[in-house]
Amino acid sequence: MPRIHNLGFPRIGARRELKRALEGYWAGRLDADELQRRGAELRRRHWRQQAAAGVDPVPVGDFSWYDHVLDVTAMLGVIPERFAGNPLDLDTRFHMARGRAAGRPDVAPCPMTKWFDTNYHYIVPELEAASRFRADPAPLVAELAEARAEGHTPKPVLVGPLTWLRLARPIDGSDPLAHADALAEAYARLLQGLGEAGADWVQLDEPALATDLPQDWWAAAERIYDALRTGPVRVLLAVYFGDAGPWQPRLESLPVAGLHLDGVRATETLATALERWDGERVLSAGVIDGRNVWRSDLDALAGRLGPAARRLGDALWLAPSCPLLHVPVDLEGETRLPEGLRPRLAFAVQKLDELGELARRLDAAELPASAGGATATTRAEDVVFPPERLRRRRPYPERAPRQREHLRLPRVPTTTIGSLPQTAEIRRTRRDWRAGRLDDAAYETRMREEIGQAIAEQEALGLDVLVHGEAERNDMVEYFGERLEGIATTAGGWVQSYGSRCVKPPIVHGAISRPGPITVPWFRHAQSLTERPVKGMLTGPVTILQWSFVRTDQPRAETARQLAEALRAEVAELEAAGARIIQIDEPALREGLPLRAAERPDYLRWAVDAFRLASAGVDDSTQIHTHMCYSEFGDILDAITELDADVITIEAARSRMALLDAFAEHGYPNEIGPGIYDIHSPRVPEQQEMLALLEAAARVFPLERLWANPDCGLKTRSWAEIRPALANLVAAARTLRARHED
Template identity: 35%
Template structure:
């Protein structure tokens, strides 16, 4: 027997409807309660389209629970009524108002922290727990979704994040709570009540427990076994889902004896599926096979997939490896004009096409079953084989001279620069820098005017010369503003760049950029990851003209801004036909060439942004050392040979760094800037022995809250208490492109003012 389902679908809408609606409300500070009917109708529209796509592709279940107005972890906070007490939410009457205060904050409340969702570029909002945290049931939204779903008269699958994962991914905000598992019994009661209330109206309960792919202590594993022994003894329709990696082999004994209806495995990352299937002590009616890649965009090799599932003598459910929220919606919206891009398009599969792949794979399996397992090939199967083979043989993928360059790289290309203390002395004298140096991370507000200039140029409504003159005027304005703020180190503001990855990808061979390949990064923030289809190389320089013009406008040092090799690769849809480190080295060689030229034209401070350094990290920590071994080398490759008075910065954000700070030290950059504002500077306690300079992000730019002087002083005092003042730089926690000039002007002036207060104190510890 074979059935099909989807782990989850995109919630952004075909035309980014959700983003546009939310940002209109954010923009004009409209009351969400007044717009709740409109927002709920929009939700119905997205669900209606998603469910119809499943029905049209013969997917057996439609989903509820995978839609979210902002974030699925935030949704669960409201499902089980555990909003942090600092928000002082006493009732659920004003749902949208309360919901978005947690997400974005307000004048009285800092929003919830954000962290990366495992090894993806999606950010989730972090639950907060203390000894007084209580859980109770809130079914109002879910019941409405079920009522709407019943109209379709199809099997319904309800999706919820698992109780163990929900606890594990949260943050303890109270020293009195020594172990968050103390909260599990009450949380489990809420889950039990929730499932009990919904069970008569749904056919399948999908409970996501991706933490099973992490390294867990025995107490967590025992709690997992006890939790699901209880749930599965009462409810016979529970599917436990994991994704992004395989379950640790040592954990399988904790699955034994539990009566699951189904267990979902991510086959894209599962190397030893037979070890799982052959374990007769793991009980389930169906094995759910995530054989269609939910994180990448390459066509599934249907022939290979057919042989994999044909060897599994179990009752099966065919599915995606993970939610389709990590890939764009529909390839049919891409209208490529040139021949090369049309060829590449045939190798690609977006979300809607992945539903078709599930349909085709299910049909092929069923037809072969009915035809005595003779290989049955329909038209779609034959086309798939052709395109998969075409990609393997294409000269667009492998470029001989680039491959030869990689082969010639040797140990001499990975030389460290001289000792950092010597470099620091050289640079302090060269740039005449003092303590508490102020700067920004790179981008400044992307105004409607700037966006229109770029769109007009893209649509050939203005000439190249006209475009460049208009952008130069914007850069002039940005430089003047920074001089008014009295910042120490300036940036050109990046008005020519829409996105820190896509901008560079548009000029580099081996990358394909899309028009509508949007995926959610967090909330209403969407990105268009480029597609890396072949070897990376470049004919022209990337940033020289803008950097040269910008530096000509000021005597102050100006940073050249580049996106690092790890981030360029991680935030793109990557090749699967060669190791990541080879692709990353190719990118490093492009950036090395660029930095050499920036040095020659007088740009002596260069920031290489690497916000993805942690999310590229393998999920299993026993693989950390191998990853950092090659990741750090790709960074060192860029810097080998540059001058000692060239100051190298890097920026990393929205990740936990406590357990990898020693690896970050090995990057040996002159200044590393880190997001710290939302976590109340908690990371500073682990940075006291970090030798190089550190830029601390004191201004949270992901909210409209302004940086007040008193709060800036409070944060800087925390920094000084933990870090040597000689190493401290002060900056916002990220780029400013999503903010408005009115919002940032006061904040940046206050940061500079507070930094000068401490600088003039001439503190000595």
């Protein structure tokens, strides 16, 4: 029977046990020993679940207290000067990720951005010319011992050296490739330590090899892996999220003992490799989709893999296409799904069961004569977005004066991104309502009270444009998924986004439509409480698409079009209800960008069209906002401009306004709100810190086109944190206005 293995298991726990442990530790309710005990129990449970499905070896190192990229950064000893302490100390890593840790001074955390084209956020390594590596595999060695003590054969998993280097950010403008040889030596020491601890195989994850890597980076990859070839362990090089494109022959010739290929996103590449593989090295076939929740067509897979399985024997391993970090843990216990949907789904545990069943079929030569799966029957380019519905009546330069007259805002208006703290009381009220302990009328009364408090707090702080706070929303995507036809939501389908933050992606399983108003009544109530403008708040079509598990039997462009039509109807009703500003968030626009440049124009065409279809039906005096965060925007600035939003707010605080330079150099023509308050850290920035960021922004954008706002929504923060932070933000904006009075 072919060997089955796993590239990585969801670390957060089926019931978000890691989240609760982390937040208990950060709040001082758990001590370090109890935190470690809970982490160890999670690891043991996950190894047992994988072993029960036949996974051998089991991965170690896929568990992380915050982020797996940060873990490798710590093992390499690459710690910026502002963070004191031992790199492997847990509080040092929390300090780097959050800017705050027990007994440490509050400082700016390391940057955070998206892991390739997923909604997972990693902590960006900071490099400079003087950086030195001090490799220490101690955390992985400890987990090796844990797994062995439980009776498992462990396989350490690490972010590969080329991917780590590719993701690193030189803070002094130096060339990251200058570190390639020293990094290879550091990884060699890590592998040496793992080998001495008894590891046989080590998995090095290299999704960067599935991107458009320049020639000099491929040369560095070959140099690095040549330096690792004589180590004491066998290296399984894992490439996922695509293939190596024109460099595929060079990838397959790298001196490693095994190669993992993504057979979901690079089906033909895997098929070709299966035909020509000589069996002297392991070929890991990633044939179970690690990024979506649909069951696999095992008949089709058995038919595709059968000839290679007979020829290669134990040189063929079976695996998910990528680590299972991006899917929920277990389908068991899901009771909210529409009839007939559950049998079509597979979460992480079920995907491993599928691997086991596939291996058994191949071993028994149960090979169908033919097979096929549910794939799109039309192409993205065939999806029609009517051009006449994609344009505002007038261009921005003509709309802007009308909006200024309509809104009468000061220069550099202050606002927030949308959500306000989701307090324990709000969450308790929502649980009671869902459980039937609170009827609809009582629930609505409580939510209206929360909205009233949110409006009063913002008025007291002096914000210019208010939000209703989204107390009624569990999540910016799930909330809409619950109210649109053709989309299902789960009871416990949690997926990690970053650190302790988890989301439950909806499941798009049918045609999408809007049965009725979604946000309008809440907006109407909020606006009735204040003379200041309240933003209507919507999640954009591309973000709902990207942050959902999407059907595969039609192009993603068609799903985006259906979402845009539904949102356009909501926008029209918000405007009719008196909304003078409507924000349509698209933080996932950059995330959805294909890894290959050749595939990007088609995606950007329909993604922009979807946003414009949702937003373009309003009057010129109605101001359309959008929000984007935690992504590298430099390569999609043309598309961002084509969205034709009147105002865009972006994450900029962690990068110290670095993103703003790209917008300025591009000549972004509309209004912009660069974030000056990093909400993913518990620290409260001082007024002077925010003012310095605003002054930097004012040097590249005129005050008439500048807004002041946080980086992102505030639902994960407490009122005790955001009151002083927002007060400092408002004071900074007022100071800037005073300094620049005509």
